[in-house]
Amino acid sequence: MTEMTLIPRADVALPDVRMNRHWIGGAWLDSAEHSERVSPSHGVVVSRSAKGTEDEARAAVAAARAAFDDGRWSRLPAKARAAVLLQVADLIEANVERFALIETLESGKPISQARGEVAGAADLWRYAAALARTVEGDSFNGLGPEMLATVLKEPIGVVSIITPWNFPFWILSQKLPFALAAGCTCVVKPSEMTPSTTAMLAELLDQAGLPAGVVNIVLGYGQPVGAVLAADARVDMVTFTGSTAVGKTISRIAADNLKKVALELGGKNPQVIFPDADLDSAADAVVFGVFFNVGQCCNSGSRIIVHEDIAEAFTAKVVELSQHVTFGDPLDPETQVGAIVTPEHGAKIDGYVQAAKAAGARVVLGGGPLDVPGLGAQFYRPTVVTDVTPDMAIARDEVFGPVLTVLTFRTAEEAIALCNDAEYGLSAGVWSENVHTCLTFAREVQAGTVWTNTWMDGFPEVTFGGVKQSGQGREIGRYGLEEFMEIKSVVMRIGRTRANWVKTR
Ligand code: NAD
Secondary structure, eight states, X not given: OOSOEEEOOOOOOOXXXXXXXXXXXXXXXXXXXXXXXXXXXXXXXXXXXEOOOHHHHHHHHHHHHHHHHTTTTTTSOHHHXXXXXXXXXXXXXXXXXXXXXXXXXXXXXXXXXXXXXHHHHHHHHHHHHHHHXXXXXXXXXXXXXXXXXXXXXXXXXXXXXXXOSSSHHHHHHHHHHHHHHHTOEEEEEOOTTSOHHHHHHHHHHHHTTOOTTSEEEOOSOIIIIIHHHHHOTTOOEEEEESOHHHHHHHHHHHHTTTOEXXXXXXXXXXXEEOTTSOHHHHHHHHHHHHHGGGGOSTTOOOEEEEETTXXXXXXXXXXXXXXXXXXXXXXXXTOSBOOOSOHHHHHHHHHHHHHHHHTTOEEEEOOSEEOOTXXXXXXXXXXXXXXXXXXXXXXXXXXXXXXXXXXXXXXXXXXXXXXXXXXXESEEEXXXXXXXXXXXXXXXXXXXXEEESSOXXXXXXXXXXXXXXXXXXXXXXXXXXXXXXXXXXXXXXXSSOSOOSSOOO
């Protein structure tokens, strides 16, 4: 077996360059300037997009504000809103191939994965449609004969949605249908690197009969577009997925007018492997967890913590399996791992590996860029690093590449302490056949999601989000809908029996 399994360039015709414009108030609008996205895998221009200005971002906010305030969406019966969301889901399913192709070329992810993400996104829209009809509040009938109170849930208002490049359509679909189900209106800014599927969604929203102005899309960079969406006082809430650094900036800007902020940020997600685990399944999940989306994944299982009795044998198993994972042309349906998003990001990944090596860690697989025959060198080798100490940057920072870090432990307490010795708290996993070991881990680890004897399984029903510096707020599931709702208490008097406050003599 050679060090890895490579898939060379496939014989697939590339599509014409796509032109993307803003969608504001139900109209397509262009900018004076444009940006281009060059495919990380194929080195060709994939899309040319309007480069939004402050004024264009403000126009989108104004359109969303007007659409919210006149009730064209928020005052529709939930049944009518759900019907539109269901229609969007059908249209997404009918367009999986078109969306998956452009998502693959802009992001570098494998086409089979992109197809799964687009089709899976349709299910998120369907689930949000179902949730729209379940909104309920509380009633208080025990406050005395003269009083009745209810707690109502209302849409929070205008929501800014800012998304990253690693799962462009999936992450958009974790937010937008839930905001719409709640009755909100939205302004969306996709990453400047992967704008196309968000712009393409506007066509589907229009076809599905969504009223103009309910969703507005502004293309462009964090500065100025994202900053306007975070700062504008006409916005009631910002929901952001991206890096912790930008999340903090958004939080600071939004604090000026105290708008609500929901953040889905980075992770340094541990998997703990006990000696009694099903080690074959654990090794497979570790390989999947670290190489999926070439490690450019908030949920990347980038550090494993293995019991020292099995560390050597388990690492050997992981290395062996890693050599069978297919790296290469994202357009080949056999490919499991594609390209790195930008050359700068590739250099950053390599920087972590080289620094760990210099500090005494051992690179037992890969380590370094990879040239795929017929394509460029914007790929990175499947990499496994051992002899890592918990203080090394590679063990603490979000490397965001196909790089696995191996640490070891002796006792369960030590394993939990290693897991929790992190800035992040997005997800964590445990592998053991002992239910007590798994449940204790689930209770004690600091993470928004805990997987026991599995990794990265997700469902629209099961809410997702992080603790510590991995974020605040929750997405999908019932809590995902509630994020987009405001709570109002209504206290009512029955009859005219209450004594007056003012005593007239
Ligand atoms: P990023 O923070 O660089 O950019 C995310 C978005 O924010 C982009 O649309 C960008 O244009 C915009 N932006 C940049 N500067 C801004 C500013 N000053 N004001 C407003 N918006 C601004 O993140 P990225 O590199 O696109 O994505 C990778 C990061 O996303 C990783 O850290 C990853 O862990 C995180 N992520 C988290 C989750 C999660 O659910 N927790 C999911 C996917 C990705």
